[in-house]
Amino acid sequence: MNLSYLFDAAHWDPSATGSFPDLLLAHLGYVALALLIGTVIALPVGLYIGHTGRGSFIAINAGNAGRSLPTLGLLMLMVTLLGLGLLPVLIALTVLVIPPILTSAYAGMRTLDSQVVDAAKGMGMRPWQVLTRVELPMALPVLFSGFRSAALQVVATATVAAAVGLSGLGRLMIDGLAVNDYSRVLAGAIVVALLAVLLDLLLAQVQRWIVSPGVSKRF
Amino acid sequence: MITYLSNNGDTVLAALRQHIWLALVPVLLGFVIALPIGWLGVRFPWLYHPLVNVAGVLYSIPSLALFVFLPVLLGTKILSPLNIVVALTIYTVALLARTVADGLRAVDPLIVQAASAMGYRRFKRLTDVELPVALPVILAGLRSATVANISLVSVGALIGVGGLGQLFTRGFQLFYLEPIFVGIILSVLLAAAADGIIVLIQRALTPWTRA
Amino acid sequence: MSRIRLAATAAGLATALLLSACGSGDDPLASDDSGASSAPGTVTVGSANFAESELLAEIYSQALEAKGVTVKRQFNIGARELYLKALQDGSIDLLPEYNGALLSALQTGGAPEGVSKPEDVLAALKKVLPAGTEVLDQSAAEDKDTLTVSQETATKYSLKTIDDLKPVAGQLVIGAGPEWQERYQGLKGLEELYGVKFKEFKPLDAGGPLTVNALKKGDIQVGNIFSTDSSIKTNNFVVLDDPRNLYLAENILPLIRTSAKTDAVAGALNAVSAKLTTENLTTYLAQVQVDKKDTATVAKAFLSENGL
Numbered sequence A: 001m002n003l004s005y006l007f008d009a010a011h012w013d014p015s016a017t018g019s020f021p022d023l024l025l026a027h028l029g030y031v032a033l034a035l036l037i038g039t040v041i042a043l044p045v046g047l048y049i050g051h052t053g054r055g056s057f058i059a060i061n062a063g064n065a066g067r068s069l070p071t072l073g074l075l076m077l078m079v080t081l082l083g084l085g086l087l088p089v090l091i092a093l094t095v096l097v098i099p100p101i102l103t104s105a106y107a108g109m110r111t112l113d114s115q116v117v118d119a120a121k122g123m124g125m126r127p128w129q130v131l132t133r134v135e136l137p138m139a140l141p142v143l144f145s146g147f148r149s150a151a152l153q154v155v156a157t158a159t160v161a162a163a164v165g166l167s168g169l170g171r172l173m174i175d176g177l178a179v180n181d182y183s184r185v186l187a188g189a190i191v192v193a194l195l196a197v198l199l200d201l202l203l204a205q206v207q208r209w210i211v212s213p214g215v216s217k218r219f
Numbered sequence B: 001m002i003t004y005l006s007n008n009g010d011t012v013l014a015a016l017r018q019h020i021w022l023a024l025v026p027v028l029l030g031f032v033i034a035l036p037i038g039w040l041g042v043r044f045p046w047l048y049h050p051l052v053n054v055a056g057v058l059y060s061i062p063s064l065a066l067f068v069f070l071p072v073l074l075g076t077k078i079l080s081p082l083n084i085v086v087a088l089t090i091y092t093v094a095l096l097a098r099t100v101a102d103g104l105r106a107v108d109p110l111i112v113q114a115a116s117a118m119g120y121r122r123f124k125r126l127t128d129v130e131l132p133v134a135l136p137v138i139l140a141g142l143r144s145a146t147v148a149n150i151s152l153v154s155v156g157a158l159i160g161v162g163g164l165g166q167l168f169t170r171g172f173q174l175f176y177l178e179p180i181f182v183g184i185i186l187s188v189l190l191a192a193a194a195d196g197i198i199v200l201i202q203r204a205l206t207p208w209t210r211a
Numbered sequence C: 001m002s003r004i005r006l007a008a009t010a011a012g013l014a015t016a017l018l019l020s021a022c023g024s025g026d027d028p029l030a031s032d033d034s035g036a037s038s039a040p041g042t043v044t045v046g047s048a049n050f051a052e053s054e055l056l057a058e059i060y061s062q063a064l065e066a067k068g069v070t071v072k073r074q075f076n077i078g079a080r081e082l083y084l085k086a087l088q089d090g091s092i093d094l095l096p097e098y099n100g101a102l103l104s105a106l107q108t109g110g111a112p113e114g115v116s117k118p119e120d121v122l123a124a125l126k127k128v129l130p131a132g133t134e135v136l137d138q139s140a141a142e143d144k145d146t147l148t149v150s151q152e153t154a155t156k157y158s159l160k161t162i163d164d165l166k167p168v169a170g171q172l173v174i175g176a177g178p179e180w181q182e183r184y185q186g187l188k189g190l191e192e193l194y195g196v197k198f199k200e201f202k203p204l205d206a207g208g209p210l211t212v213n214a215l216k217k218g219d220i221q222v223g224n225i226f227s228t229d230s231s232i233k234t235n236n237f238v239v240l241d242d243p244r245n246l247y248l249a250e251n252i253l254p255l256i257r258t259s260a261k262t263d264a265v266a267g268a269l270n271a272v273s274a275k276l277t278t279e280n281l282t283t284y285l286a287q288v289q290v291d292k293k294d295t296a297t298v299a300k301a302f303l304s305e306n307g308l
Helices: A018-054 A056-068 A071-082 A086-110 A115-123 A128-166 A171-180 A182-209 B002-043 B045-060 B063-074 B081-105 B107-117 B124-161 B165-174 B177-206 C004-021 C051-066 C078-087 C101-104 C118-128 C151-158 C184-194 C210-216 C263-275 C278-289 C295-303
Strands: C042-046 C069-073 C094-098 C133-135 C146-151 C173-176 C202-203 C222-226 C254-255
Touching: A018 A056, A018 A086, A018 A128, A018 A171, A018 A182, A018 B107, A056 A115, A056 B124, A056 C042, A071 A128, A071 B124, A071 B165, A071 B177, A086 A128, A086 A171, A115 A128, A128 B045, A128 B063, A128 B124, A171 A182, A171 B081, A171 C078, A171 C202, A182 B045, A182 B063, A182 C069, A182 C146, B002 B045, B002 B124, B002 B165, B002 B177, B002 C295, B045 B081, B045 C118, B063 B081, B081 B124, B081 C042, B107 B124, B124 B177, B124 C133, B124 C184, B165 B177, B177 C004, C042 C051, C042 C078, C042 C210, C051 C069, C051 C263, C051 C278, C051 C295, C078 C101, C078 C278, C094 C101, C101 C184, C101 C254, C118 C133, C173 C210, C210 C222, C278 C295
Parallel strands: C042 C069, C042 C094, C173 C202, C173 C222
Antiparallel strands: C094 C254, C133 C254, C146 C222
């Protein structure tokens, strides 16, 4: 077992197809798009359900139902239905991203101290102001932890894109497996795990910036 | 889909059986391993953060890579279901160790003090007071781990062992929707059933939460 | 503080991972040779990850079962590089193989020159089989790797043989299973034997739906498709001739672990090979690929119609 593949300079040439930078970029692209689309869909729904309390049943069960959908099956179903390309991969990954974001947006809103919300209303804030200036900032830590776990999950899972002929770091695993080159599979696993750790560190830093010190209790 | 099922009943059932086995054995193993590890993270608070972080890194190793690598580390045969079982056990421990620690940490210190005052020794207090009180949190973690495992098993189909995942690869190779649909539906139903069973267990074990 | 810890933990974990990985030393897949996994008397039949291999494996399985042999099915394993290891470590006992492709895979530097006729290929193959394995009688049925293009591409560049690709390959994308990057019968052989170097290689699947659909949609211009594949006819694809015999004779034959080879097993499999032809294989394979019939049903029909 060796790291020769990982440390071979030829595999780090950004202009070469299949090099680490090339695969990393494609991988990050899938991850970012899935997170973006997932957030755009799940965040408003989760906030709305948490804010109004209507449809809590959906929020709780959507989380579990979404998690139980096997990503590989969904991906193969989408490719069979829609043909090759980015779209089937994005759909499968977005379905993966939605549950944690939806559930955490809902949970973040539900765990708010109702007195704080009452106080905001008492100060004469309009519903929109209550949402954007009080509820959202206070729900942010919980919401963000959901986003972080979604991000970690999608970084690891985006590797399945390679199983249906797309790019991304999964190529190292699928190709390494096909040609019996374990050094390549190992390189893929290490790069994905490192990417997950770095992304989590980055998101933790972002969380520090955007969560109000009053909420995080770091005065 | 009905014709598919009637023609391939045996294949589907065999895949389902393998799927159940591959998903649930790791849940049980992982649960048993995660309990002491989570407890250590509470007993020795300096262990908590490393624990959480190691768990996070382990969980971010792609399953396919782990499935492929375990034969290297364990000396198992490459098509051995054991590789899948061990890989999923690792994920289960990674998820549950943190949940166990969080559940135990969240136990109201007053309850712990009351138990100590009543003469409970550390181990007995843990098993009779702290664990039962933390059980709803721990079982919530167990539910997500179970559901995640059931969905992850299918990735094993990429290396020839994957329960219902084999229906995915088969349908995919023939560009044939039925097996993929059947696989997804059974996988989701299986997850729902396993989830329901844990909820029932939770109700039976923690009658006070319904009061 | 906890950030530093996280980083430290991650580094520690990475080190542990590396140490344990290095510790195990040798080649992972050469793990244990401690005999077959299956119970005595049981034959574990494997297959590669494409429809024809699975159909053949199912035909073998049912033929064995008809002779009272207990069969365990372990289909859809992966590419040759992977399933050969599974055969060697005893995870499987038997699988359908293609004599030329197997020879090229086992012989370092590819198949020897001048060997292309079925008998020569078989003779050469028998010399390089891994210890503990052997092949049984080969069938008349052939299924070759091909380089296949769409009708439009063939007309546009007036392509008839692989030689014709040489001047235009620089503008074309080729798609095949990921294993083609390393195989002599993949990109290497094309470059060495034909001097053909493509603009890009897209790793797809072994003559499966990804390759066929990519070729149809024009994502790739050249695809590796098996000669028995019904999609060639349905899509009017053009199979390029192989005048330099890069793709050798590809007769189908059973590759088996010696420990699993009993007279009953060999007899049943040789009887199958005696009946298998390119024509009937193509017909039955189309029932799986086009009519979406169940592999087991098609295998059963093959055996009963051939009196097996």
